[in-house]
Amino acid sequence: MLEPIKVVVTGAAGQIAYSLLYQIGKGDVFGQDQPIIMHLLDIPAMMGVLEGVVMEMMDCALPLVRGIVPTADPAVGFGDVEAAFLVGAMPRKEGMERKDLLAANVKIFKVQGQALDKYAKKTVKVLVVGNPANTNALICAKYAPSIPKENFTAMTRLDQNRAQAQIAARLGVGIESVRNVLIWGNHSSTQYPDARHALVKKGAEEVKVTDALPDTAWLQDQFVTTVQKRGAAVIAARKMSSAMSAAKAAGDHMRDWWLGTSDGSFVSMGVISDGSYNAPSDVVFSFPVSIKNKQWTIVQGLAIDDFSRGKIEQTGQELVEERQEALAVCED
Template identity: 75%
Template sequence: MAEPIRIVVTGAAGQIAYSLLYMIARGEVFGKDQPLILHLLDIPPMVGVLEGVVMELADCALPLLREVVPTTDPLVGFKDVSAAFLVGAMPRKEGMERKDLLSANVKIFKVQGEALDKVAKKDVKVLVVGNPANTNALVCANYAPSIPRENFSAMTRLDQNRAASQIANKLGVSINEVNNIIIWGNHSSTQYPDAAQGKVLVKGEWKSIAEAVNNDAYLQGQFIETVQKRGAAVIGARKMSSAMSAAKAACDHMHDWWNGTAPGKFVSMGVFSDGSYGSPKDVVFSFPVEIKNKQWKIVEGLAISEFGKSKLNITSKELEEEKNEALSVLDSN
């Protein structure tokens, strides 16, 4: 057996973590022969709930789980971790302006960035799930200057999974027969779910999704809107936000970052922009990436339609606005 690795989940007493911790501890992310030590970080008012989560993890009798470290201290939570799932964030409350939300989250992700910088492994892989995920990842990286910026990413895999599911359902195929749908930009309602590069297996033959669906009005209208508004639709139905699907997406994201992508397949990750596809530099922007040896690389050279470019402009503008608002909060702190 390999040496155990340390993994931290923040917001560990919350809804998403409740599904996520079990998936990680079962070996679905880091491998079925990789022992784990789980660090569970949450805020002091959640200590009682956290104790219950620790009991449940023990009662699951998971062979890979060597130790559980529940804590409210970021310096304990991030100590020597190889991967971090930053799930805990201030949720948007009714009537809350975006600047207020960013302000509350800047404080959280500043503390976490500083702790990562001090005590985490320098090759730690940091996945930000808590919203606004792209800008939270930017802030966190800002306060962890000793960790390479490419080790921070924001989750848009849930949006990719939602998009693939919509196409699979429309065409009556299995989800693993749909590939390379892209989520561009921000994990928000301005994101651009792009099926134009995607492929689908129909009767033993890989075809473009555009050809298989044969309905541009759907792909440029209802499909995009459904994916953009899916989170709100889940809240409307469940009276709570997407938790099980968000946990699954976090596992998918980290699994591929850790283990790599298959040749010819790409996945969507919010990563620091180098200006590819006309995106603004130095924001965390969702691109299609290929992953090898735990390193992601933006897929270059994809043809973007005029329609696609107009969508990219909208989400780029929002990310620049968020970045500027977050930086103004940082400057005033």
């Protein structure tokens, strides 16, 4: 059995964490042989609720959970952690635009970046879930200068999972039969879900989704808008933002980062941009990545058509604007 690792989840009394903590404790994220010490961080007002969450985690009797530390103190919460799920943020409510979230939430992630810099392991893997996730991750990295920027990522896996599910449903196949669906850019309504490089297994062979589904109009219109607006659709129906699916995606993202991707397969992650595919540099941009030894690499050489190029440019421009607004808020 391996030595236990310390993992922090912020917003630990909230809805996303309620689904996420069980996945982590059960071994679905870091592996079935990896013991965990769980640091559950939330604001002081939520400590009573968090006490109930701790009781439930204990009552799950999960063999891999070697300790649970509920706290409102960032020094304790981020102390020596090797993985961080930054979930806690002001949630988006019905009728809110993402930019309404930015001013409030970016300050939270400035403080958390400073705390990670001071207390976490320098090898910590940080996943930002709280929205606007891409720009929050950028700010978090900026205020944690002793930790490599590559260690800060934003979650676009929920969008990838949504897109993969839409393709599988359209083709009438199981979700496991579809791979390499991509999300480019921002976790927002400008994101670009791209099925042009995706593959689907039909019987014994694997074919391109665009060959199995030669419906360009659907792939460029309804598919894209359904994925882009799925979060808002969930809020409209549920009166609350996505929680169960967001937790599943957070677990998927960290599992692949921790354990790696298989040869020929890639996943979507918001990572610091180096300008690949003419995306703007120095923003956190969702690219296709492959992962080995806990290190992600942007997949290069994918053909980009004019439709895709326009979508990548649009979402990149939004991220540049968000960066400008976020930096202005942080410097106030």
